[in-house]
Amino acid sequence: MAMIKLALRSLWNRKATALLTVLAIAVSVTLLLGVEKVRTEARASFANTISGTDLIVGARSGSVQLLLYSVFRIGNATNNVSWETYQHFADHKRVKWTIPIALGDSHRGYRVLGTTEAYFEHYRYAKTHTLNFKQGRAFDDIYDAVLGADVAEQLGYTLDQKIVMTHGLGSVGITRHKDSPFRIVGILEKTGTPVDRTIHVTLQGIEAMHLGWRNGAPIRGLKIDQNQVRQLTLEPKAITAFMMGLTSKISTFKLQREINTFDQEALLAILPGVALAELWALMSVAEQALLIISAFVVLTGVIGMLTMILASLNERRREMAILRSVGARPLHIFTLLVSEAGLLASLGAALGVAMLYSLLFIAQPIIESQYGLHISISLLNSYDFSLLGIIIGAGFVAGLIPAVRAYRYSLADGMTIRI
Amino acid sequence: MTIIDINQLRFRYPKSSHDILAIDHFTVGRGERLFIKGESGCGKSTLLGLLGGVSTAQSGSVSVLDTDIAKLKGAKRDHFRANHIGFIFQMFNLIPYLSTIENVILPCRFSKQRRQRASANHDLAQEALRLLTHLGLEDPTLLARPVTELSMGQQQRVAAARALIGSPELIIADEPTSSLDADARGSFLKLLFDECQVAGTTLVFVSHDASLYDLFNRTVALSDINHVPQVGR
Numbered sequence: 001m002a003m004i005k006l007a008l009r010s011l012w013n014r015k016a017t018a019l020l021t022v023l024a025i026a027v028s029v030t031l032l033l034g035v036e037k038v039r040t041e042a043r044a045s046f047a048n049t050i051s052g053t054d055l056i057v058g059a060r061s062g063s064v065q066l067l068l069y070s071v072f073r074i075g076n077a078t079n080n081v082s083w084e085t086y087q088h089f090a091d092h093k094r095v096k097w098t099i100p101i102a103l104g105d106s107h108r109g110y111r112v113l114g115t116t117e118a119y120f121e122h123y124r125y126a127k128t129h130t131l132n133f134k135q136g137r138a139f140d141d142i143y144d145a146v147l148g149a150d151v152a153e154q155l156g157y158t159l160d161q162k163i164v165m166t167h168g169l170g171s172v173g174i175t176r177h178k179d180s181p182f183r184i185v186g187i188l189e190k191t192g193t194p195v196d197r198t199i200h201v202t203l204q205g206i207e208a209m210h211l212g213w214r215n216g217a218p219i220r221g222l223k224i225d226q227n228q229v230r231q232l233t234l235e236p237k238a239i240t241a242f243m244m245g246l247t248s249k250i251s252t253f254k255l256q257r258e259i260n261t262f263d264q265e266a267l268l269a270i271l272p273g274v275a276l277a278e279l280w281a282l283m284s285v286a287e288q289a290l291l292i293i294s295a296f297v298v299l300t301g302v303i304g305m306l307t308m309i310l311a312s313l314n315e316r317r318r319e320m321a322i323l324r325s326v327g328a329r330p331l332h333i334f335t336l337l338v339s340e341a342g343l344l345a346s347l348g349a350a351l352g353v354a355m356l357y358s359l360l361f362i363a364q365p366i367i368e369s370q371y372g373l374h375i376s377i378s379l380l381n382s383y384d385f386s387l388l389g390i391i392i393g394a395g396f397v398a399g400l401i402p403a404v405r406a407y408r409y410s411l412a413d414g415m416t417i418r419i
Numbered sequence: 420m421t422i423i424d425i426n427q428l429r430f431r432y433p434k435s436s437h438d439i440l441a442i443d444h445f446t447v448g449r450g451e452r453l454f455i456k457g458e459s460g461c462g463k464s465t466l467l468g469l470l471g472g473v474s475t476a477q478s479g480s481v482s483v484l485d486t487d488i489a490k491l492k493g494a495k496r497d498h499f500r501a502n503h504i505g506f507i508f509q510m511f512n513l514i515p516y517l518s519t520i521e522n523v524i525l526p527c528r529f530s531k532q533r534r535q536r537a538s539a540n541h542d543l544a545q546e547a548l549r550l551l552t553h554l555g556l557e558d559p560t561l562l563a564r565p566v567t568e569l570s571m572g573q574q575q576r577v578a579a580a581r582a583l584i585g586s587p588e589l590i591i592a593d594e595p596t597s598s599l600d601a602d603a604r605g606s607f608l609k610l611l612f613d614e615c616q617v618a619g620t621t622l623v624f625v626s627h628d629a630s631l632y633d634l635f636n637r638t639v640a641l642s643d644i645n646h647v648p649q650v651g652r
Contacts, residue, residue, distance in 0.1 A: 002528045013516030322514055326581065327501025327529030329494055 007340040025348025028301035030355040032294040041375045049193045052124030058241035060266035067275040070241040073111040080238035094251045099243040114206035136186035145182040146200040149190035177209040179224035207234040309402045333410045337403035345395020422621045423447035428479035441646040455625045457641035472496040501530040505582030507592040512578035513566045523547035523580045533585025550580040572603035586618045
């Protein structure tokens, strides 16, 4: 205890370098814990993208690909699912509900998704959250559109505004569905999922847009009258994919096998949770890299501390010789240096945690509004504590190096002070 | 009663080909104020190292308080030294980041025996203050200053108070006055002697400065007791 006090006083005597060292360690600790925090929150948020859906069904391709286009609106389907097949499974006795999805059009870079009211009723994210309307209501008419929160915010759209969809995915496509403007009837609340970046219309709306189109382009001179279209029964011939909830979770695998071996059409059914985990595993390389980089930053901090202590050691030989002459044993000198390193590392860790929380408080609303990623400010978990423990432990271990040197000095120099 | 008893001592440094110290018999009695005179390089510091148990002789024995310190093992020797011997060195004797009082009571952190003796009548800080006052450092503004701002003479008095605290039986002073001017030297020595007298402490004072010898009750030239021919390092 006496040695720790002495170490504190000694450090205070060199406060400029000591504070810089503490700061270097603190920054590295903040970075490491921050990366860890963002990593776990991103993973949780990622896993929360879709909940409550038991199976996602699309044309046969890869499970990750199906997940990407059906949930994340990334990439395209290689093939469609016929309406008859969809009907077949929607009416299946084990199926409680289905959400059909029709993709392929966009509006200024945002994907347009054709679906039914079931989407607003059954889609769940972050375990139990339902989609809620910030403004307006669900679509009703063929030419109604419901915007995700980001779409409305980024494009500055309000209710009742009319928008025109683009065929394909370009932001300024030449093939625009000019004849079929849609009216915004609802804007969803922010979810932090791809829903925020999606424009939702009815399946019939998707069909209506393409009326009078052939081979992916409008037929010249053909005018579409929206009121006439409303009289038609627009039954889609195909959809891109569909999500389903089952009456009993137990039958999930049975139904999955049934869909995967469906002989009238090549289909693929995936469990969203499993596919999400697969997709996350793909990204784990980047995740690991980030963690490794921050570990190296911590290492740099510890090496900086080691440098500082070792550099001070030579000028402190006198101090140690004096301590020896008043009765300090070499073990005391050893303890002095180890506790000095330990103190620096502990103070650095404490300051780092303080910096992390102040940063989180400042950055939380910004990250939420910019990236839709909600970072919950919670107490450090046991993993964080073990990281901190490792850092402080590394500080102590690093302190062993100058301590052993000082121990040797104090044995060799004894009490004779050489200038 | 003898405090120091040296018998048939032979010492050489590990890589050296010849002895640097060869003392057949030498004793110092309790309460003596001994002046050991010697030019630099004649083995004074080596002798002090042997007395303090920092180095050990190849043959012969060095006993302090009837204890052969060469026979004590590492930590025990350190304990023995902390308990029984106070040191005063030439200069820069103080820990720069501790206050004057803290510097004085430093030995009590490492020696239980000296702590108990020093705090027998009052607490440690008061005892430190008493010693400092006896050594002519009673000005509170002076004591409040960082030790690095004290004059060399004042610093040496603080070092002396530190050596004296807890009344060790032996004080070894290695050229403590060589950085002081003549006036400061005289008053420093007088104060040191007075304190040693009061506590019954034995003082072994090593210096090359022959002008000091008449202040001591015994003076020995190291070259008289050391049989090693001085080759001059």
